[in-house]
Amino acid sequence: MKKLGALFLSIFMVMSVFTTAHAAEKPVGVWIDGTEVKLGNSNPVVEKGTTLVPMRPLLEKLNVNMNWNKKTQTVTGTKNGLALSLTIGSTTATVNGEKKKLEVAPKTINNVTYVPVRFISETIGYKVEWNAAQRTITFVANNEAAGSTGFLWKVENNGNTVYLLGSIHVANDKMYPLRTEIEAAFEASQYLGVEVDLTKVDQTEMQKFLTEKGSYTDGTKLKDHVSADTYNKVVALLKANGLAGNAFDSYKPWVVTQGISSLQMQTTDYTPDTGIDLYFTQKAGKLNKPIIELENMQLQLNMFNQFSDGLQEKLLLDTLDSLKQTDKAAATASLDALSQMWMQGDEQSLVAMTQAVAKEPEYYKGLVSDRNANMVKHVKEYLNSDKKATYLVVVGALHMLGDDGIVTQLQKDGFNVVKQ
Template sequence: MARGAGGRIVFSVGAAVISLAAVFTMAWADPGRAEAWEKGRIFLWSVAGEKGTLHLLGSIHALKDDAYPLDDRIEQAYAKSVRVVFEADQEETAGAEMQKELVERGTYTGDMALKDHISKDTCRLLEEKARAAGLDTAKLQRLRPWLCAVSLSAMEMARMGFSPENGIDAHYAARAKKDGKERVFLESARLQVDLLAGMPEDLQEEFLRQALRELEVIREKSAVLAAAWKSGDVRALEEIVSISLNEHPKVRKDLFTERNEQWVSHLEELMKARGDTLVIVGAGHLVGDDGILSLLRRKGFGPVQQ
């Protein structure tokens, strides 16, 4: 099970989706596509509000230590903002109550085990990949398919030096608290757990199979994801996120479309508030026809990429 400082389970639906998108992408995004976008752009947009500017920053939820400092334009957006908006409160996610719920909803009790809820073929694949990675398959048997998939990809990314504690949202959450800025959360940590724990078992098993198959190439695909984000290449990142999700319309609807629509309603209200606002959400939520940028444009707003 993936754990962070103090033994906490490292989890957020954002980090889960990004790590799953990295391993579930069945076709390669070409890093050269970044050249199709205006040179020097980054994954930051500004939207004029009634009494201030809304800054939209697409986040990568797990990064390496050397990712900082970030681009000056991001730092300036943070400095100008009187409030910072996040998907959810990471302190709530790391709290004892939520950690207890993660264990209850993500693990089996008694004599139940993962092998009893997945096919024999998936069991063989799990044992093969776990042995190759030097993992204890007995411990993995306590995890439900969705948490096993997230944990495997998270552990592999951790081995490559990616950490949720270095993620952009975690970085600015700590700074906003220290600097006394107003912090706003678009949803509860419990809702985030509900989204993944509530998936049907057959879909959970497919997620697990995809994660297992792609463990060997997650390094290259994570590099492509990071390159697309750094260069502000919307199309490349949209391709990375969309290819696998298009195969699972219910997951796309639950994890992206419906949440994006709810978030945009919150953002419309925030644009009426006095002072600038920095909004930090997973980069995958900004792109695509059902992404936040498209939804804002359909409502008459004009996001401008920085």
């Protein structure tokens, strides 16, 4: 990846805070062992990031023997020595007598009982895969019990413990489950630290900020600030995606670049909804575990806005040029490689990505080194405090290694950072 623009989609995955809007689309389909589950008119629903599906057709397709207790609103199921039970409105389920915590409770909608699809799949011995293009949930035999490796380190000082987890902000279901050590770090922590708590972002305020910082208010348009060649490529891309050619006219190049990356993301099955950050943020919210923001949305948006005009257009043009590969599978292949890097905990590839970004000094300073210094400052505060507490700090993986990485800086300052 010699050009900076070729990195942008990768950076979007491991660094970006932007999320994409979800338009109304065709109903989600559920497939098991190559056959679609007939759900009738009862479509899957999403609640707090968790997909729920109609219980009866799902369990019947999985050959689970069911028993419904109307009085207690409890369903029990058995299959090959496995016994499970779920109760409407309760986030506690049981598997072979052991209590399990559900992200979302089973519920009844129009006299149809809905259950969390991931809980059912993992309990029966499957994992779920999401295909955004086809809008399908597929049950796949789970042969990866160890879970994704990721990038995890542990630092201790003054009775405090900080776990550092390098995240992927935009992911897919293939990255789950996570290995036991990552989940254990979350369980052990009293605090969760993230770049920005995306569950509490005020969309109205963010749009207002984007309008103020990311759009032209002096009567000029995008075409007045970039070359004719760059502008024509933007118009052509928008029209190719069925959008108005002037849709981005009011916005600065950095906003347009993010918008184009979002368009490309929509051709893949990678979404912010399954990102590592959001996964833990939602878990912490349900457990009332305090969430600490190391940054804020305004800071991150200002970073892009403060890039020079030359860098903004370079990012935009290089991103457009990287889309000359008309094969939409190219975007998925690139993100698949990054996903594999994270799942395998490939530090060599992560460092190489950091070094590639560093070849553009202004971009690297704003995106990586300046922000790393601020994050290291926070981590040191946790380590040196008198709280005697445990923290899990989840930030973009690109912040962790390299000359200015959080891990590297802590080691230089004398802390013993242990890879987990």
